[in-house]
Amino acid sequence: MRRLLSIWLPLLAFALFLLFPFYWMVLTSIKPNEELVSVTANPFWVAHPTLDHIKFLLSSTSYPRWFWNTMAVASAATALSISVSFSAAVALARLRFRGSEGVSLGIYLAYLIPPAILFIPLAEVMLKLGWFDRLWALVPVYSTFLVPFCTWLLVGYLKSIPRELEEAAMVDGASRVRIILEIILPLSAPGLISAFIFCFTLSWNEYLYALVFMSSPAHKTVPVGLATELVRGDIYQWGPLMAGALFGSLPVAVLYFFFVEHYVAGMSGALKG
Amino acid sequence: MRGLSLDRGPLLPTLLLVPSAVLLGGLLAFPLVLGVLLGFKDATIGEAGNFIGLDNYRYLLTDPVLRITALNTALYTLVTVVFKLALGLALALILNQRFAGYRFWRSVLLLPYVVPTVLSAFAWWWILDPQFSFISWALIKLGILDQHVNFLGSAWLARASLMVANVWRGIPFFTVGYLAGLQSIPKELHEAAAIDGASGWRTFWEITWLLLLPLTTILTIFSAIFTFTDFQLIWTITRGGPANATHLFVTLAYQRAIPGGALGEGAAIAGFTLPFLALLAWAALDALRRQA
Numbered sequence: 001m002r003r004l005l006s007i008w009l010p011l012l013a014f015a016l017f018l019l020f021p022f023y024w025m026v027l028t029s030i031k032p033n034e035e036l037v038s039v040t041a042n043p044f045w046v047a048h049p050t051l052d053h054i055k056f057l058l059s060s061t062s063y064p065r066w067f068w069n070t071m072a073v074a075s076a077a078t079a080l081s082i083s084v085s086f087s088a089a090v091a092l093a094r095l096r097f098r099g100s101e102g103v104s105l106g107i108y109l110a111y112l113i114p115p116a117i118l119f120i121p122l123a124e125v126m127l128k129l130g131w132f133d134r135l136w137a138l139v140p141v142y143s144t145f146l147v148p149f150c151t152w153l154l155v156g157y158l159k160s161i162p163r164e165l166e167e168a169a170m171v172d173g174a175s176r177v178r179i180i181l182e183i184i185l186p187l188s189a190p191g192l193i194s195a196f197i198f199c200f201t202l203s204w205n206e207y208l209y210a211l212v213f214m215s216s217p218a219h220k221t222v223p224v225g226l227a228t229e230l231v232r233g234d235i236y237q238w239g240p241l242m243a244g245a246l247f248g249s250l251p252v253a254v255l256y257f258f259f260v261e262h263y264v265a266g267m268s269g270a271l272k273g
Numbered sequence: 274m275r276g277l278s279l280d281r282g283p284l285l286p287t288l289l290l291v292p293s294a295v296l297l298g299g300l301l302a303f304p305l306v307l308g309v310l311l312g313f314k315d316a317t318i319g320e321a322g323n324f325i326g327l328d329n330y331r332y333l334l335t336d337p338v339l340r341i342t343a344l345n346t347a348l349y350t351l352v353t354v355v356f357k358l359a360l361g362l363a364l365a366l367i368l369n370q371r372f373a374g375y376r377f378w379r380s381v382l383l384l385p386y387v388v389p390t391v392l393s394a395f396a397w398w399w400i401l402d403p404q405f406s407f408i409s410w411a412l413i414k415l416g417i418l419d420q421h422v423n424f425l426g427s428a429w430l431a432r433a434s435l436m437v438a439n440v441w442r443g444i445p446f447f448t449v450g451y452l453a454g455l456q457s458i459p460k461e462l463h464e465a466a467a468i469d470g471a472s473g474w475r476t477f478w479e480i481t482w483l484l485l486l487p488l489t490t491i492l493t494i495f496s497a498i499f500t501f502t503d504f505q506l507i508w509t510i511t512r513g514g515p516a517n518a519t520h521l522f523v524t525l526a527y528q529r530a531i532p533g534g535a536l537g538e539g540a541a542i543a544g545f546t547l548p549f550l551a552l553l554a555w556a557a558l559d560a561l562r563r564q565a
Contacts, residue, residue: 003372006367006370007367007370007372010363010367011367011378014360014363014364014367014382014444015378015381015382017441018382018384018385018441018444018445019381019382019384021385021393021396021397021400021441022384022388022396024396024399024400024407025396028399036405037404037405043405043407043410044407083292084292084293084296085293087289087290087292087293088289088290088292088293090289091285091286091289091290095285095286095289097283097286097287098283100286103290105558106297107293107297108558109554110297110301110302112498112550112553112554112557113301113305113550114498114499114502114523114550116502116503116504116522116523116526116543116546117305117308117502117523117526117543117544117546117547117550118301118304118305118308119527120308120311120526120530120531120536120539120540120543121304121305121307121308121311121540122300122304123530123531123536124304124307124311124536125300125303125304125307140296140300141300143296143300144296144297144300144301147293147296147297148297151293175279175280176279176280176285177279177285201387204389205389205390205391207389207390207391207504207505208504208505208527212527212531222389222392223389223391223392223505226391226392226395227391227395227509238399238402241395241399242395242396242399244392245392245393245395245396248389248392249388249389249392249393252387252388252389253384253387253388256380256383256384256387257380260376260379260380260383263383263387264379264383264449264452264453267446267449267450268449268450268452268453271450271453271488271491271492271495
């Protein structure tokens with residue numbers, strides 16, 4: 001009885017609130033239009049499920065293209081950011097040099113600068129560089145918010161690797177580069193997995209930069225494509241829109257379920273100085 | 274001894290830091306400076322513009338829309354952070370007890386934070402639809418209302434709806450943070466309190482809450498930074514409407530600068546957030562240092 005009140009009832013309330021929008025996404029994407037706009041039908045159920053919305057999304061819109069765009073940009077930005085962050089993190093966490101405190105502070109401040117205040121001047125930079133409406137331009141742009149976060153995450157992780165291993169290798173005459181590649185890199189695997197999940201998830205979630213810098217339908221990402229090509233005037237295509245939101249959430253959700261522990265560890269690790 | 278060696282001296286750390294310095298210098302620090310300068314120019318899309326001193330800021334201070342935006346941003350941040358904190362901590366306290374399927378529930382209930390914001394915002398937008406919202410349907414069936422609620426049609430309902438959607442997404446951030454914090458509290462403290470006969474509430478306020486306080490400070494500051502620079506949720510669900518009632522600084526800056534073409538004015542609107550950001554960044558740094 002006590003457990004019912006202290007665990008199960010509140011848990012049920014949270015589950016209803018936190019998971020309902022996902023149920024709504026799934027339900028809407030298989031509900032025929034007549035039922036979607038019906039005033040008499042029970043809105044919480046579907047009488048005649050259909051795949052029409054999904055077929056429409058895949059054949060009559062550029063959705064598959066947006067999906068692969070997002071996948072490509074997220075993968076490339078993740079690869080770039082992890083390499084750049086790992087080398088910076090090694091320097092900050094494992095090597096002693098003058099000015100390392102200042103660099104750490106700079107990385108931390110960079111993490112707190114939101115894209116929201118950079119997109120206007122960055123639009124000018126993109127125009128001057130001729131990077132406007134170029135899909136690959138999103139790769140270095142996304143790295144600007146991924147690198148500070150990952151570096152911070154990896155510095156925290158690298159600091160937890162005991163120095164004795166390094167010192168033993170140094171006594172054996174190994175060079176610093178070899179120590180980094182053969183000792184530190186393999187030991188950082190869990191930290192790198194966390195960084196990978198965060199980079200990929202954050203890239204997949206990005207909206208503002210892609211919205212401002214990409215203009216042709218062939219260069220859009222999933223969130224931007226759905227928001228600009230499927231939401232037009234007063235005709236909302238709820239079925240295809242929800243199907244698109246559902247499929248667009250899947251890659252991130254699958255990755256997350258595979259690595260929940262790394263995700264949670266990374267998120268709580270990032271809150272430590 | 275060679276002059277340039279990777280094994281000693283500053284050459285290796287320098288080489289390792291060059292890529293991030295180039296990237297963050299060129300596409301983060303440089304645009305940041307450019308943005309501050311742009312706030313003092315009358316630039317539009319296609320026109321570099323001239324320096325006009327404080328004119329953008331002077332004009333914006335007389336703009337009633339900016340005043341609504343500032344108040345709305347403050348309210349939105351304050352209300353949602355309080356709810357996210359309270360509900361996130363409550364969920365963490367539930368999940369911190371061991372029970373069957375604990376791992377499953379923890380994974381599933383963090384989903385709102387993982388799924389791309391714009392995509393879940395679409396679901397909320399549809400849930401809040403003026404004609405087909407199930408909330409209206411249920412309230413009418415229950416005999417509480419006799420007509421559909423236009424959730425996004427009036428200023429206060431729209432603000433409240435956006436806050437609910439934001440709280441929905443932000444709860445797991447606090448939950449994850451607090452779960453880590455709760456696990457670091459020594460069990461002996463709670464056992465000692467139980468032996469002394471302290472009630473559950475007293476144990477919570479005098480042990481758990483007090484010990485979590487430094488963590489609460491950090492979580493709150495981070496959440497506040499992400500909330501008051503929010504763009505995705507607002508732009509997807511209301512685009513700042515109805516009648517500019519739900520704008521945050523960032524959505525207003527976007528609306529004026531990109532569709533509206535007034536780059537200088539947009540940059541100045543974004544510039545209004547800089548002092549608050551600086552203050553919060555300093556507070557977060559202070560809190561992190563004290564924790565360490």
